[in-house]
Amino acid sequence: MAEEKTIFARIIDGEIPADIVHSDDHCIAFRDINPQAPVHILVIPRKPIASLFDATPEDRELLGHLMLVVRDLALKEGLDDGFRTVLNTGAGGGQEVFHLHFHLLGKRKLTWPPG
Numbered sequence: 001m002a003e004e005k006t007i008f009a010r011i012i013d014g015e016i017p018a019d020i021v022h023s024d025d026h027c028i029a030f031r032d033i034n035p036q037a038p039v040h041i042l043v044i045p046r047k048p049i050a051s052l053f054d055a056t057p058e059d060r061e062l063l064g065h066l067m068l069v070v071r072d073l074a075l076k077e078g079l080d081d082g083f084r085t086v087l088n089t090g091a092g093g094g095q096e097v098f099h100l101h102f103h104l105l106g107k108r109k110l111t112w113p114p115g
């Protein structure tokens, strides 16, 4: 039986609308539907990697690309003062959508440790 498509795969395929702020051959980025900060963007690979557990050495370049897109978007959003990047992995790590994604959060004071 075919695996059910995640909500993020459906956004990539244009089946569900999203506020897309970046798109290239390897990834897209869009604003989180439930923002936890004034800037809250998700950067996701087009390749359906379920979580960081599922990444392989083959994904090395792709993961690096995602990080640089996070950086570029942070600067574009004016987060010169700093920002937070979160990668929730697995249910125990707070992951809800099983399509790997980086959260980019900024424009509010971010405390540590996180909740």
Ligand code: DGP
Residues within 6 Å of the ligand: 007, 016, 018, 019, 030, 031, 032, 033, 034, 042, 087, 088, 094, 095, 096, 097, 098
């Ligand atoms: P995580 O818990 O790390 O798996 O984060 C999933 C995030 O995805 C969560 O912050 C809410 C966001 N999200 C879930 N469904 C949608 C959607 O349909 N559209 C958008 N833009 N964001 C979504």
